[in-house]
Amino acid sequence: MTNKPLNVLLLAGGVGGAKMAEGLQSNSNIVLTILGNIGDDDSFHGLWVSPDIDTMIYTLSEEINRKQGWGVREDDYKALSFLSKLGADTWMSLGDKDFGLHIYRTERLRRGDRASDITKDIAKAFGIEARIILPSDDIVQTKVLTDKGWLTFQEYFVKERCDPEVKEIKFEGLEVAKPTYEALDAISTADIILIAPSNPFVSISPILKIPGILEALKETSVKKLAVSPLINGKAVKGPAEKIMTSLGMQADAIGIASFYGDLIDTIIIDNVDSELSPKIRTLGIEVFCTDILMSNSSEKKRLAEEILFLAKNNNLPEGAER
Amino acid sequence: MTNKPLNVLLLAGGVGGAKMAEGLQSNSNIVLTILGNIGDDDSFHGLWVSPDIDTMIYTLSEEINRKQGWGVREDDYKALSFLSKLGADTWMSLGDKDFGLHIYRTERLRRGDRASDITKDIAKAFGIEARIILPSDDIVQTKVLTDKGWLTFQEYFVKERCDPEVKEIKFEGLEVAKPTYEALDAISTADIILIAPSNPFVSISPILKIPGILEALKETSVKKLAVSPLINGKAVKGPAEKIMTSLGMQADAIGIASFYGDLIDTIIIDNVDSELSPKIRTLGIEVFCTDILMSNSSEKKRLAEEILFLAKNNNLPEGAER
Numbered sequence: 001m002t003n004k005p006l007n008v009l010l011l012a013g014g015v016g017g018a019k020m021a022e023g024l025q026s027n028s029n030i031v032l033t034i035l036g037n038i039g040d041d042d043s044f045h046g047l048w049v050s051p052d053i054d055t056m057i058y059t060l061s062e063e064i065n066r067k068q069g070w071g072v073r074e075d076d077y078k079a080l081s082f083l084s085k086l087g088a089d090t091w092m093s094l095g096d097k098d099f100g101l102h103i104y105r106t107e108r109l110r111r112g113d114r115a116s117d118i119t120k121d122i123a124k125a126f127g128i129e130a131r132i133i134l135p136s137d138d139i140v141q142t143k144v145l146t147d148k149g150w151l152t153f154q155e156y157f158v159k160e161r162c163d164p165e166v167k168e169i170k171f172e173g174l175e176v177a178k179p180t181y182e183a184l185d186a187i188s189t190a191d192i193i194l195i196a197p198s199n200p201f202v203s204i205s206p207i208l209k210i211p212g213i214l215e216a217l218k219e220t221s222v223k224k225l226a227v228s229p230l231i232n233g234k235a236v237k238g239p240a241e242k243i244m245t246s247l248g249m250q251a252d253a254i255g256i257a258s259f260y261g262d263l264i265d266t267i268i269i270d271n272v273d274s275e276l277s278p279k280i281r282t283l284g285i286e287v288f289c290t291d292i293l294m295s296n297s298s299e300k301k302r303l304a305e306e307i308l309f310l311a312k313n314n315n316l317p318e319g320a321e322r
Numbered sequence: 323m324t325n326k327p328l329n330v331l332l333l334a335g336g337v338g339g340a341k342m343a344e345g346l347q348s349n350s351n352i353v354l355t356i357l358g359n360i361g362d363d364d365s366f367h368g369l370w371v372s373p374d375i376d377t378m379i380y381t382l383s384e385e386i387n388r389k390q391g392w393g394v395r396e397d398d399y400k401a402l403s404f405l406s407k408l409g410a411d412t413w414m415s416l417g418d419k420d421f422g423l424h425i426y427r428t429e430r431l432r433r434g435d436r437a438s439d440i441t442k443d444i445a446k447a448f449g450i451e452a453r454i455i456l457p458s459d460d461i462v463q464t465k466v467l468t469d470k471g472w473l474t475f476q477e478y479f480v481k482e483r484c485d486p487e488v489k490e491i492k493f494e495g496l497e498v499a500k501p502t503y504e505a506l507d508a509i510s511t512a513d514i515i516l517i518a519p520s521n522p523f524v525s526i527s528p529i530l531k532i533p534g535i536l537e538a539l540k541e542t543s544v545k546k547l548a549v550s551p552l553i554n555g556k557a558v559k560g561p562a563e564k565i566m567t568s569l570g571m572q573a574d575a576i577g578i579a580s581f582y583g584d585l586i587d588t589i590i591i592d593n594v595d596s597e598l599s600p601k602i603r604t605l606g607i608e609v610f611c612t613d614i615l616m617s618n619s620s621e622k623k624r625l626a627e628e629i630l631f632l633a634k635n636n637n638l639p640e641g642a643e644r
Contacts, residue, residue: 046429078398082422086447096418100404103421107368125408 009190013203015069017196018059023300032130039142039206047102061126072097135210138177162239166246179212187216195226199240228253231270331512335525337391339518340381345622354452361464361528369424383448394419457532460499484561488568501534509538517548521562553592
């Protein structure tokens with residue numbers, strides 16, 4: 001092994017992705033690049049909001065509201081109270097500090113700046129060392145078909161609280177979307193590619209489906225690992241298992257492994273799911289079991305260290321449960 | 323006299339205009355229409371802000387921060403703190419609730435709605451009975467020439483705190499601006515036209531200069547009164563006397579009366595300025611003296627009542643000092 005820090009590329013969605021990124025960013029032996037999800041992006045009150053990217057920025061800068069896992073700590077809803085008074089539809093909880101960021105992003109987008117450059121500048125202003133890059137600077141929006149028709153992801157997730165059954169998922173704008181050079185470059189120069197315990201269908205898929213991204217990922221021969229977003233068939237947060245069941249898939253780590261298929265060579269699942277390992281191995285995917293819940297800062301660090309050890313040594317470190 | 327309520331049209335700028343409007347709106351014998359100033363309007367962080375109109379709305383809905391005379395009570399600056407963190411220029415104090423209103427207005431303007439219609443809807447949502455109308459739906463911006471070059475009014479007023487000497491004032495956009503039908507209609511149907519104790523040069527002029535407005539005002543034969551914004555040669559608030567001195571004018575009630583000239587038939591000045599009355603009368607303008615400071619709610623009401631009495635009876639009521 002050389003002493004050169006490893007380039008780790010993390011494909012990450014919402015809260016689970018941000019937690020994994022947090023564990024990795026404290027590791028001084030790697031250079032971390034996060035390829036985030038823009039599929040949840042949407043316009044609210046004429047402002048462009050990028051929920052997953054914002055959650056990542058707030059988490060890595062410790063501005064996050066830890067209790068919620070999203071939004072900004074010590075924020076308030078005064079702007080929203082006036083919008084509501086003015087008759088605007090305010091089901092999307094946008095805090096005042098949060099609005100400051102959306103106002104900034106929107107103004108720069110209107111000026112013609114690339115979303116990637118704006119994100120880079122926001123991350124810098126928030127003191128984040130990891131690179132946060134976007135799969136595309138074009139608009140690609142996740143839409144969910146339900147009994148109520150096609151909903152944007154935030155309509156499904158926030159307004160409808162994931163209640164309606166999901167019949168189909170699509171990503172609008174894919175036909176014309178181009179990948180960013182940052183994403184293609186990060187994929188080709190990564191030493192390890194890691195898929196965070198994010199929802200595969202609505203957080204990771206919108207990244208993979210941007211033309212050129214999946215192809216680039218398949219071309220590289222580095223180690224590619226995924227961490228299961230399901231523990232005992234349940235998502236730690238969000239609607240992953242509901243969506244899997246709705247779509248007629250197996251809502252467990254096997255379903256996750258099947259979904260990624262030959263994109264990954266290794267999956268990390270929770271100890272409680274260890275009996276699923278043999279079945280996953282029949283898919284040609286190596287399995288390691290450990291505690292993947294990440295309920296506090298030291299667990300995030302420990303999981304990050306185990307994954308990095310595994311990537312280098314093809315085994316978990318001594319003492320990690322498996 | 324009939325019992326039909328009088329149509330009172332108030333030409334009003336910032337804080338002084340809002341105080342006068344407040345005194346008038348409590349009077350049940352009149353129908354109040356306020357023709358506001360849009361010359362201070364400007365874009366901040368990509369949002370369209372209309373300071374004088376907002377001050378009017380916040381004042382008449384009792385949302386105003388009474389201590390400041392502008393802005394919203396119980397507001398905070400969380401959005402601005404993030405904009406500042408992101409490197410934006412945040413000399414313009416915009417509160418969080420205030421941002422909610424600017425976001426709403428900007429979204430509707432981008433959709434193509436008329437500024438007049440947006441203002442009407444905001445006033446309605448804020449429970450304001452008086453009509454607030456705009457002189458134009460086009461952008462007409464007050465620019466102030468100083469040693470630092472041409473500044474927008476907010477740059478001069480807020481950023482530079484009225485420090486630089488004013489060499490010239492212009493209103494950009496006048497050439498193509500059209501008056502609103504609401505303004506022309508309100509002028510032609512008014513029973514009394516009142517000019518609030520606002521800055522004549524930067525609050526009232528931008529209204530008068532919109533093509534068609536001054537002509538319409540001169541065509542009507544109703545009583546036209548102005549209240550002096552200067553007491554003992556000083557503005558109660560804002561840079562009126564500084565600007566007058568800079569422009570080589572007489573910074574007192576005589577200067578104000580000369581400025582309005584034959585547009586008004588009557589001016590109301592403060593008791594402390596009573597010795598100026600003979601000189602003002604030589605201009606062909608009738609003068610009445612009373613206490614015009616309006617430092618509290620009952621003084622606002624009392625002044626409004628006296629003015630309405632004066633408009634009907636061509637004299638101040640018994641007991642008013644003069």
